[in-house]
Amino acid sequence: MSKQRMMPAINLALQEEMKRDNKVILYGEDAGISLLGQTTGLQDNFGRERVRDTPICENIMTGMAVGAAAAGYRPICHLLYGNFIYTGFDSIANQAAKLKYMTAGQVKLPIVYMAVIGGGRSAAAQHSDIPYPALMNLGGVKIVVPSNSRTAKGLLKSAIRDDNPVFYLTAAGGGRPEEVPDDDNYLIPIGKSEVINQGDDVTIISIGPMTLKAVQATKKLNEKGIGVDLIDLLSLVPIDEDTIISSLKKTGRVIIVDEARDTCSAASHISAILSDKAFKYLKSPIKRVTVKDIAIPYSPILESHVIPEVADIVNCIEKLLESN
Amino acid sequence: MMSIKKYVNNLSDEDLKRLYKKMLMIRKCEEHLGEATKNGAFPGAVHLYIGQEAIAVPLCDQLNDSDWISSTHRGHGHFIAKGGDIKKMMAEIYGKSTGICGGKGGSMHVADFKKGIIGANGVVAGGMGLAVGAALASKMDGNGAVSIIFFGDGAANQGVLMEAMNISSLWNLPMIFMCENNQYSEFTHTSEVTSGKIVDRAKPFGIPKYEVDGNNAVDVWQAAYQAVQRGRNDEGPSFIEAHTYRQRGHVEFEYTFLSRNYRDQSEVESWKTNDKDPILRLELYFIEDNKFSRDDIEKIHKEVQDEVNDAVKFAIESPEPDIASAMEHMLEE
Incomplete structure (x- = not known):
């Protein structure tokens, strides 16, 4: 290592x-x-x-x-x-x-x-x-x-x-x-996600660059007493359906954090999979934290407004829990 | 046009007969497809190679299975010329399980990688990168194999040609750019959509260029010989522009959906004469030079026709694909 x-x-x-x-x-x-x-x-x-x-x-x-x-x-x-x-x-x-x-x-x-x-x-x-x-x-x-x-x-x-x-x-x-790992045979299988934090209240599925922010959001939520199952998806094709479905069964609530624009994002596809295959376990609607359907702006203040931040993830989950 | 005789020097009568039979094979397969499509004998559309046989055959005659070809939507001729199995090709076009692609590719995607046939391609100039990639592989293998991109005058206007020529010349790849200028980009005359001469596009890249009569098998063979030898000897890419004529439509059946004619029938007919049509020209040479009698030629016609008929029968009698195969082959398991 x-x-x-x-x-x-x-x-x-x-x-x-x-x-x-x-x-x-x-x-x-x-x-x-x-x-x-x-x-x-x-x-x-x-x-x-x-x-x-x-x-x-x-x-x-x-x-x-x-x-x-x-x-x-x-x-x-x-x-x-x-x-x-x-x-x-x-x-x-x-x-x-x-x-x-x-x-x-x-x-x-x-x-x-x-x-x-x-x-x-x-x-x-x-x-x-x-x-x-x-x-x-x-x-x-x-x-x-x-x-x-x-x-x-x-x-x-x-x-x-x-x-x-x-x-x-x-x-x-x-x-x-x-x-x-230094191991020159260290392989992570394609199509397998990793659960990087365990919790019972809500599932966060995060994708690629968003995982860093999802980890920080998870810490903040933990401090507030909210237990997060955080899944780092790692592969988009194929998607590790087993892991995300079993987490949903445990928590009943899912948010997907995806830096893609919202329309036909990875998040919307994952949302569709979950509602198809695990609808009865859902306690609230599946939420997507994504970029709106606009291009990414240059100015840092504009850019951070557009791209999901830690606070967006935390707020989304707090609202979701409040509404139930 | 020049008689073929002028060009024949290092080709034997046997060589010419071999080229002729292969060209005739393509012609008769295509003639069948042109007829059968009228009756809806097979599902998709076909783009026929009739009139251009003297380009694919003399070039592919000099290749073997380790050489690569990548071709066009008008790709049956290239497939046959490179040694593709006509039964499997015909069955593919008929959409059958015995087709070379199991009925999943059809006319525009006939391919046989074991024979170095990367395949026909439904995207104009779509095969360009594939051929260059295969040329890179051959270069790195150092096995003397060459890679050919067959493309039309239409594809010559795609930007990727410039990228392909640049990188092939830069890396001294064993590439042969074989442009078949059949005078029509789909339904538009090439002169209306093309500036300058296509063959001249090779010049600024430092790629040796050859301009040939694409309806003269021997002329094409000689230019192809230079290009293939250059590739085999690690001397880099070559560019050939073969002038020819598309005797058939862009796609069969086109007059059922076109609102007007885009060329005169008299123009089409003028390319079917025995001094212009690539197959009739060879026959004329054979007879004038007493290589073959009319009877010999008739005999060859019958042999080839029988083989085509067998292929068609095979295609018709073959079973439909298993439904389950629709879900296979997207990804390697």
């Missing part, structure tokens, strides 16, 4: 997996110099053949991953910011997510599409999006959303070893250094 921040933990996972399997290759814009630190040192260790700086061309980068994967490699397509997923969306939506199905399973596509998502950095509307709702709707890709450095390492290693296209979406920073 050693304490690490998110980006070094991601870097460690990449180093370990590239060392373990020489079919793992990585390419992206500024992969060598590494804007945020995920890929620092990879070129020195694995060479410029396996770690390639690309032109700025998401349109073809996303498709190349499909071709290289079909031809036997395990490409990691480093897209920097989540918004650039939109730029490369044709090959994601029309090729990567469908080629296996269209060809009746002829091909395996072990691809990792990697990007940072979410706001909070005054990066404004084109660098702050949460693009996973659109990806969830494709069906043919897995999506993981680590919340801290430990889960970042474990999930990236699983994503690289998975035989499907996996979107690996993390916050750009924030969060305190956490203990990260």
Whole structure:
């Protein structure tokens, strides 16, 4: 174990997996110099053949991953910011997510599409999006959303070893250094969430970058005598239905904290799953703490108004409990 | 147009016969599909390759299973040329369980990865990235395999072509850009939607370019030879523009929904003559040079037709897909 921040933990996972399997290759814009630190040192260790700086061309980068994967490699397509997923969306939506199905399973596509998502950095509307709702709707890709450095390492290693296209979406920073296992086989299974706090009064399901705030909200609620079952969802495709349903059965109340815009957010889908499968256990309506259907603004005061804060989570739960 | 004879130098009579039979195979499969679609014999729409056979066949003739091709919505010809099984192709178009994609892809997605056929593609220029990715894999494997993107004049106007040429040249990838300029982007003449010459787009990227008569199998073969050798020898990408003509519509049955004609029938007919149609031109050469008699040619026609008939019979008699298969293959278990 050693304490690490998110980006070094991601870097460690990449180093370990590239060392373990020489079919793992990585390419992206500024992969060598590494804007945020995920890929620092990879070129020195694995060479410029396996770690390639690309032109700025998401349109073809996303498709190349499909071709290289079909031809036997395990490409990691480093897209920097989540918004650039939109730029490369044709090959994601029309090729990567469908080629296996269209060809009746002829091909395996072990691809990792990697990007940072979410706001909070005054990066404004084109660098702050949460693009996973659109990806969830494709069906043919897995999506993981680590919340801290430990889960970042474990999930990236699983994503690289998975035989499907996996979107690996993390916050750009924030969060305190956490203990990260040194074990080079430390894997967190895709499709499994973690219950990171136990309580009987209410369930919080938090997604990716929001988990940090959900943890703080949980502490505040505990201080007020409210017991929180806090689930760090970690995977959006597939969703760990068993864990969220069993928590709902215990508490009867659920709020979902999701940085996506509300319409067709991950939260609204999870809400639908829960009301379909566990309606009779609900003591109150399922609540979504999300971003309204607007773009992310630049000014810090505007941005923090738009993106859910700790107080929004606490208030939502207090209202929910009051109304019953 | 030039006679094919001028171009024949390092191709033997056997080579030409092989190309001819394969081209005829494509033609007869497509003719069947063009007829059968009128009766609703199979579910989806088809985009036929008739008139363009002299492009896919001479290029794919020089490839093997470890080479990759990625193609277009007009992709039956590429599939057959690269060695795809015509029974499985026909069954796929008929939507049957025995189809190469189990009836889940249809005409626009015939693919056979074991044979290096990444597949037809329903998105114009959609196969571009796939081919470049496969070329990257071949480059890293160092196995001398090449990767071909077949695309049309329509796809030449997609921005991703520029990205593909840039990265292929930058990384010296074994890519062959095979542009089939069939003069129509869907229902619009290429001249109305395309500036400059398509082949010239390779120049600023430093990619060697070849401009060929796409209705002359031998001309295409020679250019393809240069391009394939360059790829195999790690000399980087090549670009070929093959001028041809789409004898059929963008899609079969198009006049049932189009509000007006977009070209004169006389123009279409002018490309079906024995000095222009790629198959008739080969036959003309065979006869004029006494390679084959009319009877020999008739015999080949019958052989090929029999094989196509068998494939059609196989498709018709094959069972429908198992309903449960609709839920399979989205993700690897």
